[in-house]
Each structure stands twice: as structure tokens, then as C-alpha cells.
Amino acid sequence: MNRLVLQAQILERAAIRYTPAGLPALDLMLRHESLVDEAGNRRKVSLEIKAVAIGDIVKRVQGLGLTESPVFTGFLSAQKQGRGTVFHITGLSD
Structure with missing residues (x-):
């Protein structure tokens, strides 16, 4: 299964x-920051990822x-x- 759920800022x-x-x-660059538990320890995670929205979702993403x-x-x-990864946005929630 290939599914990503990510809270991020544009x-x-x-x-x-x-x-x-x-x-x-609509091509985007997203930034995510959070604290996660890994192997019993708290870890700060920070990342930037290229993203694209295609079709009807574009209007919703553009309005953010x-x-x-x-x-x-x-x-x-x-x-x-094959150079890098792109997050294809198919859904959006608050």
C-alpha cells in the first residue's frame, strides 16, 4: 500500500x-515538523518534500x-x- 498522511505548511x-x-x-514544496516516538525516545522530525496536486483538489490547495x-x-x-520523490496530494482536511 502506498498512502501518506502528512500535516504540513506550504x-x-x-x-x-x-x-x-x-x-x-499545482507544484508545491511542503514543510513538516513534529515530535515522534522512536525506540522509546522522543525525536524531532523536520522535512521538506516536493508535492503536486492534480485535478479538482487544486482549487482547495490553492486556497490555503x-x-x-x-x-x-x-x-x-x-x-x-527517478531523481527524488514527489508527494501526490489527493485529499485535504483541517
């Missing part, structure tokens, strides 16, 4: 573009403020030419 938001199929697409920290859901895939 660091960067590009202009809307369109896929070859004519769907709107940069100070908001919604919960994004979706899946991971490789970038073109």
Missing part, C-alpha cells in the same frame, strides 16, 4: 499549469494560506528520471 506554491490531458496541476497546517493525504511516486 513553503512554495508555483503557478497553475496543465497536464497533457488538460488537468490543472501559507501559515495554515492542514493534513494532506495522497501517495508517493518517483520524480521524472
